[in-house]
Amino acid sequence: MEKWSAATIREFRRTLLAWYDQEGRNLPWRRDHEPYHVWVSEIMLQQTQVNTVIPYYENFMATFPTVTALANAEQADLLKAWQGLGYYSRARNLQRAAQQLVTDYHGEWPRTAAGLADLVGIGPYTAGAIASIAFGEAVPAVDGNAFRVFSRLLLIDDDIAKPQTRKIFEQVIQPIVDPERPGAFNQAIMDLGSSYMTAKNSDPAHSPVREFDASYREDRVDEFPVKTKAPRPKLMPYYGLIVHSPAGYLMVQRDANQMLTGYWTFPLVIQAGLREAVPVDTPTLETDIAALEQQFSTDYQLPISLTTVSGQPVSHTYTHQRWQVKLLVAELATTPALTFYPGKWVPAAEIRALPLPKVQEKIMTRYQNQGHPQAFPKN
DNA sequence: AATGCGTGGTC
DNA sequence: TGACCAAGCAT
Numbered sequence: 001m002e003k004w005s006a007a008t009i010r011e012f013r014r015t016l017l018a019w020y021d022q023e024g025r026n027l028p029w030r031r032d033h034e035p036y037h038v039w040v041s042e043i044m045l046q047q048t049q050v051n052t053v054i055p056y057y058e059n060f061m062a063t064f065p066t067v068t069a070l071a072n073a074e075q076a077d078l079l080k081a082w083q084g085l086g087y088y089s090r091a092r093n094l095q096r097a098a099q100q101l102v103t104d105y106h107g108e109w110p111r112t113a114a115g116l117a118d119l120v121g122i123g124p125y126t127a128g129a130i131a132s133i134a135f136g137e138a139v140p141a142v143d144g145n146a147f148r149v150f151s152r153l154l155l156i157d158d159d160i161a162k163p164q165t166r167k168i169f170e171q172v173i174q175p176i177v178d179p180e181r182p183g184a185f186n187q188a189i190m191d192l193g194s195s196y197m198t199a200k201n202s203d204p205a206h207s208p209v210r211e212f213d214a215s216y217r218e219d220r221v222d223e224f225p226v227k228t229k230a231p232r233p234k235l236m237p238y239y240g241l242i243v244h245s246p247a248g249y250l251m252v253q254r255d256a257n258q259m260l261t262g263y264w265t266f267p268l269v270i271q272a273g274l275r276e277a278v279p280v281d282t283p284t285l286e287t288d289i290a291a292l293e294q295q296f297s298t299d300y301q302l303p304i305s306l307t308t309v310s311g312q313p314v315s316h317t318y319t320h321q322r323w324q325v326k327l328l329v330a331e332l333a334t335t336p337a338l339t340f341y342p343g344k345w346v347p348a349a350e351i352r353a354l355p356l357p358k359v360q361e362k363i364m365t366r367y368q369n370q371g372h373p374q375a376f377p378k379n
Numbered sequence: 380a381a382t383g384c385g386t387g388g389t390c
Numbered sequence: 391t392g393a394c395c396a397a398g399c400a401t
Contacts, residue, residue, distance in 0.1 A: 045397035086385025123399045143397045190397055199395060
């Protein structure tokens, strides 16, 4: 691992910030240093690229312009504003933290990273980012960019997938952060990490800090950062039930024990769970359909007759799961009461007003493309 | 410490 | 198409 002298650190800061002042990106959340603006942008940017975030950020600020507005927002409006951005607990935690700020903090922001980290959804990285950018505290903001940039500059070969590695980087970066301009310093590292020092197709030869880049000097850029790879997503076969009556489509809101909490989908049944509830010797599509029909009839007092939708299952891959959703349809002549079923009938024209996850949109698109082109009008 | 949690872009 | 990556956090 490289070790920089005090003089090298001073020269690195000067070089980095001169480049940032000239070439730093003009981003919507950089128009001022309002803590609310910095906070919302940093939460949206977690594991999400800048170009994806920009339109969401603009819409979010127009819809929820202040901490108070966010604290008082309807959750459905919040989830709709976050729809498509992913990692939806971020949105729910954002509102919880806004409510914390209003009620427990009387609207006064903690002005240090340590204090900010007490708010739900704000971890070590985001605390450092807000503290440095909004309040000028000289602390590092160690995200994926910082891992990548400093592992290359200093030949740090610790595995960044391991939690304990964060501490090493924080200790290494802390003395390098410019105490005069910590926010600009941290943002400059991020801009560097998304331009000359990217994960793939990096261009270290033209980097403004190439003279400080030990990995470039040794032609070992591709060796850094060291990161063990994640396991494969687990295959999860589902049935997706498109149940239609004169009142509309049967929809369910996902509860707090499931992923996609608060978002709406058609009923989704895990195939393995279905066979657990109604065991048969050799499960087939036919036995599964019979089991589903029986379950709806007896458990929910919802008699349905299911038929298959032609085509391959709808496939949707998450970080840790790969869903394959086989679509089944039931057309009802009358509308049964949903006394024992935790869902609701939603008129076709109102479905798109609900917060929907991507997999639900894929299912709707598939169904429309299989002979029901006007099933879900966009208004 | 290890795992769960979304989506879109890129090669 | 699959694999990998992108401004992480909670539990």
